[in-house]
Amino acid sequence: MNIKNKFAATLAVAMILSGCSSQGGTNLASLDKDITITSNDIYDELLSNVNGQQTLFNYLVSQIVTQKYPVTKDMEKDVKLQIEQLQNQYTAYYGSDAEAQLKQALSSSGFKSLEDYQETLTYSYQLRECIGDYVEQHADEVFKSYFETKKPRYVSHILVKMTDPENPTEEEKAKLDEVTAALAENKVSFAELAKQYSDDTSSTSGGDLGLCDADTQFVPEFLDAMLALGNGEVSPAVKTQYGYHFIKVDNCDEASLKEDAQVKDKLIASNPTLLYKAIADCEITFENEQIQKIYEQQLAIQMPSEEKE
Amino acid sequence: MKKYIALALSATMLAGCTSQKPTYQTTVDNGNTVVFKTADGSITKQDVYEELMKNYGAQTVLSQALKHIASQEAIDQKQLDQAVEEQLNSMKVLLGETYEATIKENLGFASEEEFIEKQIMPTVRQTLLLGKYVDDHFDALLTEFTFVKLQMITVGSEEEATSLIAKISSGETTFEDSLSQSTSQTTDLGIVFEKAPVDQALLDNLKDFTVNSLYTIPLPLSTGSYGVVNIVETDESKLTDEIKSTLKNNPSIASKSEVYYLHKYNFKSLDKKLTEDINAISPQYLGKAEN
Numbered sequence: 172m173n174i175k176n177k178f179a180a181t182l183a184v185a186m187i188l189s190g191c192s193s194q195g196g197t198n199l200a201s202l203d204k205d206i207t208i209t210s211n212d213i214y215d216e217l218l219s220n221v222n223g224q225q226t227l228f229n230y231l232v233s234q235i236v237t238q239k240y241p242v243t244k245d246m247e248k249d250v251k252l253q254i255e256q257l258q259n260q261y262t263a264y265y266g267s268d269a270e271a272q273l274k275q276a277l278s279s280s281g282f283k284s285l286e287d288y289q290e291t292l293t294y295s296y297q298l299r300e301c302i303g304d305y306v307e308q309h310a311d312e313v314f315k316s317y318f319e320t321k322k323p324r325y326v327s328h329i330l331v332k333m334t335d336p337e338n339p340t341e342e343e344k345a346k347l348d349e350v351t352a353a354l355a356e357n358k359v360s361f362a363e364l365a366k367q368y369s370d371d372t373s374s375t376s377g378g379d380l381g382l383c384d385a386d387t388q389f390v391p392e393f394l395d396a397m398l399a400l401g402n403g404e405v406s407p408a409v410k411t412q413y414g415y416h417f418i419k420v421d422n423c424d425e426a427s428l429k430e431d432a433q434v435k436d437k438l439i440a441s442n443p444t445l446l447y448k449a450i451a452d453c454e455i456t457f458e459n460e461q462i463q464k465i466y467e468q469q470l471a472i473q474m475p476s477e478e479k480e
Numbered sequence: 481m482k483k484y485i486a487l488a489l490s491a492t493m494l495a496g497c498t499s500q501k502p503t504y505q506t507t508v509d510n511g512n513t514v515v516f517k518t519a520d521g522s523i524t525k526q527d528v529y530e531e532l533m534k535n536y537g538a539q540t541v542l543s544q545a546l547k548h549i550a551s552q553e554a555i556d557q558k559q560l561d562q563a564v565e566e567q568l569n570s571m572k573v574l575l576g577e578t579y580e581a582t583i584k585e586n587l588g589f590a591s592e593e594e595f596i597e598k599q600i601m602p603t604v605r606q607t608l609l610l611g612k613y614v615d616d617h618f619d620a621l622l623t624e625f626t627f628v629k630l631q632m633i634t635v636g637s638e639e640e641a642t643s644l645i646a647k648i649s650s651g652e653t654t655f656e657d658s659l660s661q662s663t664s665q666t667t668d669l670g671i672v673f674e675k676a677p678v679d680q681a682l683l684d685n686l687k688d689f690t691v692n693s694l695y696t697i698p699l700p701l702s703t704g705s706y707g708v709v710n711i712v713e714t715d716e717s718k719l720t721d722e723i724k725s726t727l728k729n730n731p732s733i734a735s736k737s738e739v740y741y742l743h744k745y746n747f748k749s750l751d752k753k754l755t756e757d758i759n760a761i762s763p764q765y766l767g768k769a770e771n
Binding site: 196197199200201202206208210211212213214216217218222223226227230231234235238239453454455456457458459462466 | 548
C-alpha cells in the first residue's frame with residue numbers, strides 16, 4: 172500500500188470511528204435500514220424535556236459555584252479528614268468487611284464510589300462557601316427575614332416530669348411548686364436549678380437545649396411558649412405531654428446572633444432558596460438563547476418570583 | 481484549619497456535581513461554541529452535550545430507537561386510533577374541566593393535536609409494540625414460564641394457617657367463605673408466573689401448584705406471615721386472555737420485548753462511553769438476545 176492509499180484508509184477508519192453523519196452532529200447509534208440516532212438528535216430531545224432541562228440547570232449551577240469558588244486546601248483537608256473518619260468508623264464496626272459495607276452504604280445513598288462521595292462532599296463545601304458569601308454580603312436583609320420568620324434563640328429548660336400531667340401525684344405537684352418558688356426567689360441561677368431539679372437529660376448541662384428556632388421539633392405547647400419569650404425571659408410552667416416545663420431564652424439578641432456561626436449555618440440549612448439567590452447574584456452571560464430560556468425557567472421554579480433579588 | 485459544616489444538601493443541588501472528565505467520542509454540531517460565561521470561565525455546547533449524555537444519554541438513545549421501532553411495528557391504524565381514544569378519554573375523565581388547561585399550561589402543548597402526536601401516540605405505540613411481542617411470542621412464553629391462577633389468605637402464624645387449612649379440608653368451611661369472612665389480609669393474586677411481583681415463597685413453590693385445589697401446606701412468607709393458597713386454575717389454555725393481559729403489564733416482559741426488538745433491528749451503539757452507559761442499564765440491549 173502506498174502512502175496515499177494508507178492515508179485514505181486511515182481517514183476512512185477515522186471517519187467510521189467518529190461516526191460522521193450527514194444529519195448533523197455525529198452518529199451515536201444505528202438501526203437497520205441506515206437509521207441513525209445522532210448527537211444532535213439527543214441534544215435537541217433532552218433540551219426539550221424536563222429531565223434534560225433540570226440536568227442543564229443543575230450543571231450550570233454547579234459550574235457557577237465551582238468556577239467562582241474553587242476547591243481550597245482547607246476544603247481538601249477537611250474532606251480528607253471526613254473520609255478518613257468514615258473509613259475508620261466502618262473499620263471499627265465491621266472489621267475486615269468494612270470496605271464492602273461502606274461500598275454498599277454509599278451505593279444505597281446513590282454514590283457510585285468513595286471517590287464519587289468525596290467529590291460530592293467537596294462540592295458541598297463549595298456550595299457552603301457560595302451561600303455563605305451571599306449571606307455575608309446581604310446580612311441585614313437575610314438575617315432580618317430569618318429573625319422575623321424563624322425567631323432563632325438559645326434556649327434552656329427545666330422539666331418536672333409527670334406520668335399523667337392531667338392528674339399529677341402529690342410528689343410531682345410538690346416538686347413543681349418547689350421549682351416555681353425557687354425561680355420566683357431568683358437566688359440561684361436557672362442553670363443551677365436545672366441541674367438540681369430537671370428530669371430531662373439536658374439537666375447535666377444546666378438545661379441547655381442549644382440553638383432553637385421555629386423549625387425545631389418540639390411539641391406545639393413548648394414551641395409556642397418558647398417563641399413568645401423575649402431575651403432572658405423565663406416562662407411560667409408550660410404543660411405538655413411530658414409534664415411541666417420552665418423555659419428560658421438565654422439569648423435572642425439579633426446583634427449578637429448575627430455574628431454567631433451556628434446561627435449562620437442554621438439559617439443556610441433552613442432556606443434552600445439562598446443558593447439560587449446567590450447564583451442569581453453572580454455575574455453570568457448567556458450566548459445561547461435556548462440555554463438562557465431554560466436556565467431562567469428553572470431558576471423561576473426553584474426561586475419564587477417574590478424572592479428574586 | 482478553617483472548619484466547615486457540610487450542608488444537608490438536596491438531591492437537586494447535588495445532581496449537578498460532577499467531575500470534568502473527557503468521555504464521549506461523539507460531538508454535537510458547533511460544539512466549540514461558548515453558550516455560557518461566568519466571571520471565571522465558560523461552558524461550550526459540547527460541555528452541555530456531554531453533561532446531558534452522562535445523565536440521560538443512554539436511556540434517551542434507547543427510547544429514540546424504540547420509538548422508531550414502534551413506528552415500524554405498531555402500524556395498525558384502527559388499533560392505534562382506538563388506543564389513543566381510550567387514553568384521551570381516561571385522561572379527560574381524570575382531569576375533568578382542567579383537561580385543556582393541563583395539556584396547554586402544565587404540559588406545554590399548543591393544542592390537543594400536538595399533545596396526541598408528541599405525548600399520547602408514542603406511548604400508545606410502545607404499548608402496542610409490547611402487545612405485539614406478547615401475541616407473537618405467546619407460545620414461547622408459555623413454554624418458558626409456568627402460569628397459575630391463585631388466591632391467598634395471609635395469616636399471622638403457622639398454627640393459624642394449619643388450622644384454616646384443616647377447616648377447609650374437612651368441609652367445615654370453604655376457601656371462598658374464609659376469603660369473605662377473614663379479617664386477615666386476603667388477596668386475589670390473579671395470574672402468577674416467575675416474573676410476577678409477588679412474595680418469593682409463591683414463586684419458589686410455583687411448580688408445586690399443579691392441581692386445582694387448596695394447597696395443603698402453609699406457605700411461610702418473607703414477611704414472617706403465612707399464606708393459605710387456593711390454586712384456582714392451572715390449565716393455561718383456559719387462561720389465555722388473562723395470561724396475555726398479565727404479560728402485557730409486566731415490566732420484566734416489557735424489558736424482554738425491548739431487547740427482542742432492539743436485536744431484531746440490529747441496534748448498535750457507535751460511542752464507546754454510550755455502550756458502557758447502555759450496558760449499565762442492561763447488558764442485554766447490546767448483547768446476545770435470549771430469543
